[in-house]
Amino acid sequence: MRFTNLTRHTEIGANSYLLELAGRKLVLDCGMHPKHEGEDATPNLRLVPDDALDAILVSHSHLDHIGSLPVLMRRQPHARVFMSAPTAQLGEALLHNSVNVMSKPHGGGGGAGNGQGSSHGRGVSGPPPLFTHREADQYAQVWQPCALRQLWSLEGERLARPEEAEVSFELFDAGHILGSTGILLRAEGKRVFYSGDVNFLDQNVSRAASFPGVDGPPAEPIDVLVVETTRGDHPARLGVTRADEEARLARGLKEVFAREGAVLVPVFALGKTQEMLAVFLRMKQKGLLGDVPIYIGGLGTKMTEVYDRFASSSPRLLPGLSLLHAVSPYVLSGREASSSPIKPRRIYALSSGMMTEHTLSNKFAQRMLGDSRNAVFFVGYADPESPAGKLRAAAPGDSVQLDEENPPVEVRAQVEVFDFSAHSQREDILNYIRRLQPKKVLLVHGDPGAVEWFKSTLATLEPGMEVVIPPPGEAVEL
Numbered sequence: 215m216r217f218t219n220l221t222r223h224t225e226i227g228a229n230s231y232l233l234e235l236a237g238r239k240l241v242l243d244c245g246m247h248p249k250h251e252g253e254d255a256t257p258n259l260r261l262v263p264d265d266a267l268d269a270i271l272v273s274h275s276h277l278d279h280i281g282s283l284p285v286l287m288r289r290q291p292h293a294r295v296f297m298s299a300p301t302a303q304l305g306e307a308l309l310h311n312s313v314n315v316m317s318k319p320h321g322g323g324g325g326a327g328n329g330q331g332s333s334h335g336r337g338v339s340g341p342p343p344l345f346t347h348r349e350a351d352q353y354a355q356v357w358q359p360c361a362l363r364q365l366w367s368l369e370g371e372r373l374a375r376p377e378e379a380e381v382s383f384e385l386f387d388a389g390h391i392l393g394s395t396g397i398l399l400r401a402e403g404k405r406v407f408y409s410g411d412v413n414f415l416d417q418n419v420s421r422a423a424s425f426p427g428v429d430g431p432p433a434e435p436i437d438v439l440v441v442e443t444t445r446g447d448h449p450a451r452l453g454v455t456r457a458d459e460e461a462r463l464a465r466g467l468k469e470v471f472a473r474e475g476a477v478l479v480p481v482f483a484l485g486k487t488q489e490m491l492a493v494f495l496r497m498k499q500k501g502l503l504g505d506v507p508i509y510i511g512g513l514g515t516k517m518t519e520v521y522d523r524f525a526s527s528s529p530r531l532l533p534g535l536s537l538l539h540a541v542s543p544y545v546l547s548g549r550e551a552s553s554s555p556i557k558p559r560r561i562y563a564l565s566s567g568m569m570t571e572h573t574l575s576n577k578f579a580q581r582m583l584g585d586s587r588n589a590v591f592f593v594g595y596a597d598p599e600s601p602a603g604k605l606r607a608a609a610p611g612d613s614v615q616l617d618e619e620n621p622p623v624e625v626r627a628q629v630e631v632f633d634f635s636a637h638s639q640r641e642d643i644l645n646y647i648r649r650l651q652p653k654k655v656l657l658v659h660g661d662p663g664a665v666e667w668f669k670s671t672l673a674t675l676e677p678g679m680e681v682v683i684p685p686p687g688e689a690v691e692l
């Protein structure tokens with residue numbers, strides 16, 4: 215049994231992992247790096263021989279997990295591709311958006327921080343798009359949607375018992391975004407569990423992960439755990455709950471509206487947009503928001519439609535609720551980014567979450583920051599190098615350059631950060647690892663500081679556990 219990390223660096227980027235077990239080869243996830251372009255944005259797919267894969271399994275539909283799937287499929291004509299049903303629908307919309315981003319002269323080559331826009335202008339002479347709309351259509355047709363908590367063979371057949379196939383897999387809800395899963399593989403008498411991106415706590419729409427061993431000892435021991443470490447470099451803020459953050463956000467909004475300002479909430483189109491719509495809906499139901507109009511972007515609307523389509527058939531909170539119907543947000547197109555008037559007492563929940571150049575949130579920020587009545591409220595992760603990261607690090611009165619074409623803008627608006635992360639905090643993941651007691655842990659999907667925190671903490675707390683940071687491009691024997 216062998217595992218090869220196909221990412222190019224130890225980081226959160228183009229996530230992809232090659233697994234060889236029971237004489238079969240499969241790839242877990244095939245993401246696109248939001249900050250790179252052309253081939254640099256893909257995983258190191260040269261490590262996978264042509265036409266060698268039996269299967270590709272996709273944990274969820276964020277760009278950094280599914281964005282390069284067409285590039286891999288082009289060279290793997292016989293690989294079957296498996297994912298949950300919502301992941302297939304969200305993923306198809308995301309890949310088409312990614313083609314649009316890659317095709318724009320100023321778009322990013324790599325594309326999109328979980329949705330759209332790259333942080334690097336590509337210029338007119340940038341690399342051509344990595345795939346076409348036509349390929350995205352063609353490939354999406356052969357994806358096989360798989361029900362959760364059901365045993366499947368790599369041939370795509372339902373199994374009653376794992377022994378019926380040399381390799382079987384089973385998907386578990388990961389609580390991260392709609393359709394997100396952890397993947398349990400059984401082969402050679404062993405069990406390998408890949409977490410994908412996970413949240414062990416309830417959000418507003420997504421329900422806490424229901425992974426093996428999450429409440430009580432696992433039904434069967436897990437031999438190898440491959441686990442994400444996104445928040446490994448940040449300690450949990452003790453005693454701060456999601457409800458506290460929601461109350462603080464409601465107070466913040468009220469203050470801005472009282473001074474006749476508008477609020478920009480930069481969000482990822484997929485996941486964060488829907489979670490925030492549910493937050494605003496609850497505030498409205500509690501009478502905390504009045505009838506303040508809420509604006510979202512075009513891709514956010516498309517993704518919300520998929521959330522609504524699965525409102526009764528996915529594991530989630532607020533079952534049956536149609537967000538678009540209940541919240542009735544106004545939809546802004548990219549073309550309106552510079553022309554749409556910014557009015558007081560409005561919420562603009564626009565992507566991208568990192569305020570990537572040329573996105574709606576970036577353009578709105580440039581128009582809103584100079585007015586001290588306005589506010590920018592961040593609700594998720596931002597890379598420190600991204601425009602959002604720069605703005606978050608700025609002091610009031612500083613000037614911040616948010617894109618390459620325009621002069622820096624003076625920050626006169628209020629800037630606040632709220633914690634509505636879709637990822638588990640590191641303490642919850644650590645507790646899960648300790649409860650599961652796998653023989654071996656592979657730490658992935660984290661920047662160097664994040665994976666190192668898990669490695670050193672586990673060395674102290676679980677000295678008998680073998681903990682590995684899989685080096686990019688090198689096979690690890692399991």
Ligand SMILES: [Zn+2]
Pocket residue numbers: 274276390411
């Ligand atoms: Zn994700």
